[in-house]
Amino acid sequence: MDEGILIARAGHGDEEAFAQLYARHQGPLYRYALHMCPQAADDVVQEAFLAVIQRPDGYDASRGTVAQYLFGIARRQVKRRIGDFHDPPVTDGDGVDENTPLDELIQIDSVARVRAAVDALPPVFREVVVLCDLQEMTYHEAAAIVGCPIGTLRSRLHRGRAQLANRLAAAPAAVGSGRRR
Amino acid sequence: MTVNRDARLRDALRALGRDDAERTAPAHVEAHVIGDIRRLARDRRSRTARRAAALAVAAVVVVATVALIRVRRSERPADAPGVSQEITTAFLPLPYSGVPVSNGAIVRLRVPRAALASFGLLAPDASDAASDATVTADVIVGDDGLARAVRFVRASVHKEQTR
Numbered sequence: 001m002d003e004g005i006l007i008a009r010a011g012h013g014d015e016e017a018f019a020q021l022y023a024r025h026q027g028p029l030y031r032y033a034l035h036m037c038p039q040a041a042d043d044v045v046q047e048a049f050l051a052v053i054q055r056p057d058g059y060d061a062s063r064g065t066v067a068q069y070l071f072g073i074a075r076r077q078v079k080r081r082i083g084d085f086h087d088p089p090v091t092d093g094d095g096v097d098e099n100t101p102l103d104e105l106i107q108i109d110s111v112a113r114v115r116a117a118v119d120a121l122p123p124v125f126r127e128v129v130v131l132c133d134l135q136e137m138t139y140h141e142a143a144a145i146v147g148c149p150i151g152t153l154r155s156r157l158h159r160g161r162a163q164l165a166n167r168l169a170a171a172p173a174a175v176g177s178g179r180r181r
Numbered sequence: 182m183t184v185n186r187d188a189r190l191r192d193a194l195r196a197l198g199r200d201d202a203e204r205t206a207p208a209h210v211e212a213h214v215i216g217d218i219r220r221l222a223r224d225r226r227s228r229t230a231r232r233a234a235a236l237a238v239a240a241v242v243v244v245a246t247v248a249l250i251r252v253r254r255s256e257r258p259a260d261a262p263g264v265s266q267e268i269t270t271a272f273l274p275l276p277y278s279g280v281p282v283s284n285g286a287i288v289r290l291r292v293p294r295a296a297l298a299s300f301g302l303l304a305p306d307a308s309d310a311a312s313d314a315t316v317t318a319d320v321i322v323g324d325d326g327l328a329r330a331v332r333f334v335r336a337s338v339h340k341e342q343t344r
């Protein structure tokens with residue numbers, strides 16, 4: 001069923017429509033919220049779906065997909081909690097130190113360390129890394145959610161990955177245990 | 182970043198993405214939202230019941246008025262022959278117009294003349310538009326009790342000259 005109709009039905013009390021909508025979108029929204037605002041991830045997801053049922057007319061299919069609409073709401077909820085995201089000025093940390101043996105430090109089995117490094121990134125970079133690298137969205141999809149031009153998104157992604165590489169290479173022990181919630 | 186390092190970093194991020202994919206929102210999140218859906222549905226049903234009752238009362242008033250007019254007309258000598266005709270607006274969408282409907286009905290009722298202004302329509306005969314005046318309206322009501330659209334009706338009588 002068309003997702004716009006699902007939103008309209010869910011907004012008017014159709015629990016089955018809501019269940020379909022929830023099953024499709026709760027996972028990506030929750031994972032985004034966990035990386036952006038782990039202490040309130042449950043609330044972010046809950047309030048995103050509550051907004052849908054309280055204001056079913058808020059979704060406009062001409063302005064994007066339901067996923068983008070839900071991420072937009074979740075993003076505003078995250079910002080309410082951690083503040084607005086700003087691009088930090090370019091620093092030396094935005095370039096990768098070619099002398100660091102990164103190949104040896106980044107291993108497939110070091111998921112907890114990578115998780116901790118991602119979660120330590122500034123929100124503006126963390127967000128695009130989560131959307132593009134972890135959730136494997138296209139630049140176009142991620143830019144629509146973040147509300148920036150694709151060029152800006154690519155720049156943030158490049159700087160985010162560079163900072164991530166440096167964090168992983170520079171202080172593997174200091175990154176933390178990466179304990180899961 | 183060298184190609185190899187870039188690929189290593191991407192592999193590591195993909196591994197994290199795969200690990201993340203197992204994470205879902207706790208059950209209490211869905212339960213809370215479902216609870217709100219039920220509460221909202223209850224509120225809407227209550228509002229709909231009140232509206233339906235108001236519509237029923239209005240319909241009874243309309244039927245009684247029409248019956249009274251017919252009785253009075255039948256008691257009077259016949260007027261000059263004429264043709265009664267209605268002029269209607271197009272159906273105008275109401276807030277629930279976007280909700281799909283499988284069956285519906287058109288209900289005719291009298292509504293305050295001020296309702297015309299809320300749709301950006303000029304009140305006909307504005308000079309005698311008393312605050313308590315009413316106009317006739319046809320409302321499309323879905324089988325779920327939600328009103329989808331309204332049109333306003335104005336009676337117009339064209340008398341034929343026979344003399």
